[in-house]
Amino acid sequence: MTTPSEPGAAIDPSLSAIMSERRQLINLAYRLLGSLAEAEDVVQETYARWYAMSPQRQEAIESVGGWLTTVASRICLDLLGSARVRRERYVGEWIPEPLPDRTEWAGGRSDGIAADPADRVTLDESVNMAFLVVLEAMTPAERVTFILHDVFCHSFAEVAEIVGRSPAACRQLASSARRRIRAAQPPAAPAARSAGIVREFKQAWEAKDIGALVSLLDPEATAIADxxxxxxxxxxxxxxxxxxxxxxxxxxxxIPDQTLLERTVNGQPGLVAQRDGVTVTVIAFDIAGDRIKHIWAIRNPDKLRPWTADPQH
Known part of the structure; x- marks a missing residue:
């Protein structure tokens, strides 16, 4: 008998197949839950359910990726159903967990295990903070349907099996979700312009330039801290x-001794506040035209672990 660590050992093809889906599952679960820690737990539970099956049942599954996606999505759907109750008990405002750019990933997974590059979430328009905040206002079925169909390109027939609705009902859910997105998200400023506005905001804040700060903010801007x-x-x-x-x-x-740094937050220009080299706040922006409409400041240490370097390394 050989093991994968021995020379010439054969690699279990089923193991290779399911592990190749890990990044896809992390990407899906993060968008569905807005929390990297919860996404990791979902993927772990999904794999646990796979290994709990007999080899005969595993072999009978035609698409490993499809099975894993279905199970992970259903777990997320259940979590979203209870999330509202949990968030009602949350102290203050709840903001989705911010993600750094892959080149700035510092501390690895939120459970303390070193991050595998395959675990990292692909940063595109479907994970910017403004988008995730809109998703939070959706019903669980609406959110899961929209993400599976519009972001991950699953058919309504496939989505219907996951959410327990008819394909026609799923089509309506996705349409409702799109209307929410359009109503809440005006056309975003070009990336270069957004980066310039964030830089101007940082400089004005450091200089305590009240006039410059006011000019950069929409008169009806909102700031939320978590x-x-x-x-x-x-x-x-x-x-x-x-x-x-x-x-x-x-x-x-x-806090006069904090340092502001320009960083990418969920794929968009943002800021990081550090004290003694440790990240204490991650700030995301929603910019429309030449004005900042929303500011989200995440200070909960549990949500900043990917941003905080391990002192031992």
Whole structure:
């Protein structure tokens, strides 16, 4: 008998097949849940269910990837059903977990295990913070249907089997989700322009330039902070450009030693605040035209693990 570690050992083709789906599953579960930690748990549970089956049942499955996707999606659907109850108990506002650019990935997986590059989420328009926030307002069935069909290109017949609805009902769910997206997301500014506005915002904040900050913010802009009870934040959204500027200057006065860095947040230009080299806040922006419409500041340490380098390395 040989093992994969021995010279000449044969690689189990079924193992290779299921592990090749890992990145796809992580990408799917993150978009469905808005949490990398929960996405990792879903993928782990999906694999546990695969290995709980007998070899005969495994061999009878025609598409391993299709089976894994179906199981992971159903687990996510169940989690989304209970997420609203959990988030009602959450301290303050809940914001999806921010992701760094793959070149800036620092601490690996949220469970402390070193990150495999295959685990990293593909950063495209379907994971920018504004998009994920809109997804949070959808019903579980609406969200799962939209992501599976519009983002991952599954047919409505396939989606119907997962969500337990008819294909026609799934078509309506996807249509409703698209209307939500269109209503909540005006045309985004070009990436280069967004990066320039974020840079101007950073410089104005560091200089305490009230006029410049106000000019960069939409008069009806909203800022939301997520500390999860683990970090001090304003528990309610701050509405209005001038009110946001006052809050920013208050933060500067209270935390004078923080350093602001330009970083990619969920595929979009953003900022990271560090103290003593440790990331304490990740800031994402929603920019339309030449103004910032939304600011999301994530301070909950549980959501910042991919951003925080392990001191031992």
């Amino acid at each position: 500390g999860g009870g683990r970090a001090s934040t304003t528990l309610r959204p701050i509405e209005g450009g001038e009110q946001i500027v006052r809050a920013l200057l208050e933060i500067t006065g209270r």
